[in-house]
Amino acid sequence: MSLIVMKFGGSSVGDAERMKRVAKRIVERKQAGHSCVVVVSAMGDTTDDLIDLSKQIYDGAPPAREMDMLLTTGEQVSVALLSMAIHNLGEQAVSYTGWQSGIYTEAVHGKARISDIQPQRVLNAIEQGNVVIVAGFQGMTEAGEITTLGRGGSDTTAVALAAAIKADLCEIYTDVDGIYSTDPRIVKVARKLKEISYDEMLELANLGAAVLHPRAVEYAKNYNVTLVVRSSFTNNEGTNVKEEAVMEQGIVVRGIAYDKNVARISILGVPEKPGQLAKVFISLAEVQIDVDIIVQSGVINGSADFSFTTTLADRERALAVIEQIRGEIGYREVTSEVNLVKVSIVGAGMVSTPGVAATMFKVISDLGISISLVSTSEIKMSCVIDNSNLTDVISALHTAYGLDTTEQAFVGGPEDRR
Amino acid sequence: MSLIVMKFGGSSVGDAERMKRVAKRIVERKQAGHSCVVVVSAMGDTTDDLIDLSKQIYDGAPPAREMDMLLTTGEQVSVALLSMAIHNLGEQAVSYTGWQSGIYTEAVHGKARISDIQPQRVLNAIEQGNVVIVAGFQGMTEAGEITTLGRGGSDTTAVALAAAIKADLCEIYTDVDGIYSTDPRIVKVARKLKEISYDEMLELANLGAAVLHPRAVEYAKNYNVTLVVRSSFTNNEGTNVKEEAVMEQGIVVRGIAYDKNVARISILGVPEKPGQLAKVFISLAEVQIDVDIIVQSGVINGSADFSFTTTLADRERALAVIEQIRGEIGYREVTSEVNLVKVSIVGAGMVSTPGVAATMFKVISDLGISISLVSTSEIKMSCVIDNSNLTDVISALHTAYGLDTTEQAFVGGPEDRR
Incomplete structure (x- = not known):
């Protein structure tokens, strides 16, 4: 009881x-x-x-x-x-x-x-x-x-x-019966996970696998509350979310998430001097623009290129902020890009397993797709690519990381995430 | 202010x-x-x-x-x-x-x-x-x-x-712009009252002029809160409800109310002995049946007739209760009647003005209508009649008590009385 x-x-x-x-x-x-x-x-x-x-x-x-x-x-x-x-x-x-x-x-x-x-x-x-x-x-x-x-x-x-x-x-x-290795509406062979760690779930939730709200996962992690995600409509076993989640033999990547709500902004030809990056991102933070991936190229001939991503809704405001500080920064040019998707692989074991990143690059390049931005952390790696390639890329990654299954996924209607 | x-x-x-x-x-x-x-x-x-x-x-x-x-x-x-x-x-x-x-x-x-x-x-x-x-x-x-x-x-x-x-x-x-001398949807020449006393308003409210809830009027009377009833839709002056309300010259009856939610039940041939009435009404009260007018005829040959009114919804239950106590009471017969209306005249000055009751009886009898039950209190008098005569009776009473006006009444849609 x-x-x-x-x-x-x-x-x-x-x-x-x-x-x-x-x-x-x-x-x-x-x-x-x-x-x-x-x-x-x-x-x-x-x-x-x-x-x-x-x-x-x-x-x-x-x-x-x-x-x-x-x-x-x-x-x-x-x-x-x-x-x-x-x-x-x-x-x-x-x-x-x-x-x-x-x-x-x-x-x-x-x-x-x-x-x-x-x-x-x-x-x-x-x-x-x-x-x-x-x-x-x-x-x-x-x-x-x-x-x-x-x-x-x-x-x-x-x-x-x-x-x-x-x-x-x-x-x-x-409305789904658990956490899947990726979106089963896109990849039919997605597998339901028996277990996932809080940290992995946080990365998946933030990346768009909107089954559990990140704030709730954080709270569960802080207070060590064991969560089970399961379906309202079936009696299928769900997915346990807890501190330590067991990985199946031979599997390193737990899941593959994607997020289409992403715009890239690049500031090109920024003269190298201390505090340039800080100036840009403090200005953006002041107007509550959240920035996700940030990448800086090496310095060539005394100037560098920055790129970062924001949500689609924030793109115009971000461009306006950058225009305002043009004089201060002295950059050459700003470009931006939409119709992108950020694809991320997540797994607690990634950090200790060599070759995980290499596999991701190889799968994407084998499909003839170029990568716009890359970002890595201990338990995830994200690539921003053109969003027309989403299904192909996720399916290929899913197969490459040994996640394909033959079981039937259960997917209900869209759930209100309040 | x-x-x-x-x-x-x-x-x-x-x-x-x-x-x-x-x-x-x-x-x-x-x-x-x-x-x-x-x-x-x-x-x-x-x-x-x-x-x-x-x-x-x-x-x-x-x-x-x-x-x-x-x-x-x-x-x-x-x-x-x-x-x-x-x-x-x-x-x-x-x-x-x-x-x-x-x-x-x-x-x-x-x-x-x-x-x-x-x-x-x-x-x-x-x-x-x-x-x-x-x-x-x-x-x-x-x-x-x-x-x-x-x-x-x-x-x-x-x-x-x-x-x-x-x-x-x-x-x-x-949804109306005040308290009227009677329902302006029935009597076009109904007059809007400038003032009415709490007691008069209580009688009118209880009798079906559902503009102000009786419980609210009681509360206002107990705490001496001056009420104004007025329209949400016009800027017309409303009706003041207060302790002492001034009567216009020559007017004794303040308003005429009616209530169609009334059934008459008569218990005929009840052997006269102490406690018979009490037995009946205690039995009804035990099952939460509200009784309004109660009338007892004189005793003839050792037995009497009782009549009372209930709401239409309570009639069947009341009849069942009376059937249950038939043995105890020993009455001869029970009759009941629906399709009735209770018409009431209300006015604080009635008690001190002779002839008010007589006028009511005369008006109703001049229309060739018979009265089923009569009840009087200090500030009101009610007659129960067949409900097909409602409009004729109210109009004639309104004229007889000098209440007719030529002003246009404002009547909106039905208001939710919560």
């Missing part, structure tokens, strides 16, 4: 039928002798519908405090209905909002971080034999203001709550 | 356009130098839509606690949007749920009464120059459970809050 946190996303509870199916799943867990705390997101399109309403009322971006008041109703509707659905199956359940669950956050609206959880009320309700249903994505400040945690917030609620109540397990139910 | 509570019902904020119009109205009040606290109901059909959702999930009546969790989201959406709409007009506003406003209730779900209001947070927000938007219809128990006040709840929230913050005025905005 263990204490389990179960998290269901928006598409898992998208309508009454799905809500009932989720309830059945929870009741099975409960009747198998487990104590269950369930974290749930807003139903299907609810959040988008509420945002639409706000747009009809307010010209521009509405005050963030009021937006939080508005959006948190979505999860409150979900918890009430899910509790009813469990009652309807004859089990005891009680629903709580974020503030009722003792979830405290920073005094920031729209993307607060959890600052503290006081889980006594949740624990008491469990002790009384209830399934406890907690609204994801929300909390309260010390001053009693309602806040939201931003995208990925329900995952974070689940993990933080699991840590606070010392749960044995935190199950993330989603 | 005064402190005003303004209450808007569900149809006044039924869509984005109406919400914006209400915001404009509030901002005008604020810019005229008043401090405004606004109580608002759920938008239009929101509550019904949420109830429909719950029916898809739960077979039968869902757990009341979870129903409160569900339904209170309706008002939370309203307050957030209304606050945005006010911000959009350049004024400061802040929205609060029931619990954030310090509205405490009994530990009952679905129809809690307000037990205490701790308005410090609302008062602080006013002091900081905000329009404060409070979710109607909801509160919190001492244990932190979310509750609802039941139908009419938003009116009660407004009045109770007005009492707690010692507001100068509590304005109830609705």
